[in-house]
Amino acid sequence: MTFWMGVASAEHARAGREAGIAQLGHGKHMAIKGLKKGDWIVYYSPREGMGTGETVQSFTTIGRVTSEAPYLFPQAMDFNPYRVDVSYLLNVRSAPIRPLLNNLEMTQDLGPGWGIVMRGSKRRLSEQDMKCIANAMGVLSEFDALSR
Numbered sequence: 001m002t003f004w005m006g007v008a009s010a011e012h013a014r015a016g017r018e019a020g021i022a023q024l025g026h027g028k029h030m031a032i033k034g035l036k037k038g039d040w041i042v043y044y045s046p047r048e049g050m051g052t053g054e055t056v057q058s059f060t061t062i063g064r065v066t067s068e069a070p071y072l073f074p075q076a077m078d079f080n081p082y083r084v085d086v087s088y089l090l091n092v093r094s095a096p097i098r099p100l101l102n103n104l105e106m107t108q109d110l111g112p113g114w115g116i117v118m119r120g121s122k123r124r125l126s127e128q129d130m131k132c133i134a135n136a137m138g139v140l141s142e143f144d145a146l147s148r
Helices: 010-019 111-118 127-136 140-146
Strands: 003-007 040-047 055-065 082-088 122-125
Touching: 003 127, 010 040, 010 055, 010 082, 040 127, 055 127, 122 127, 127 140
Parallel strands: 003 040
Antiparallel strands: 003 122, 040 055, 055 082
């Protein structure tokens, strides 16, 4: 089992949760190909919309990959993204990153430069970081029970 952080607007993260899917890097295969059944993914959302809207800087959704491998989905005439199916935890609260900066391995000791590690479409997380985030989202016990 691997733990991942995807980066997407809060709007896109919610849409993925509602559809029960995850897409990364605007649907590029390279961005999502490492996700496997049983992996966990949490989304960090810098803004409400894609490059627009209010600043969010929070973890917004978390779930477990249920499909065996990424698959191509014919979404629109000229847009066929790769995605995986995800069973999202539904009773989560958005968790702002700032109170977690000194507790997360990925941002410890980075000071004001913490934002650099939040760039790109995905990042591998340690189990400790995923548990810290799940706790901040109010779903640590559910995460632990489903991770066994």
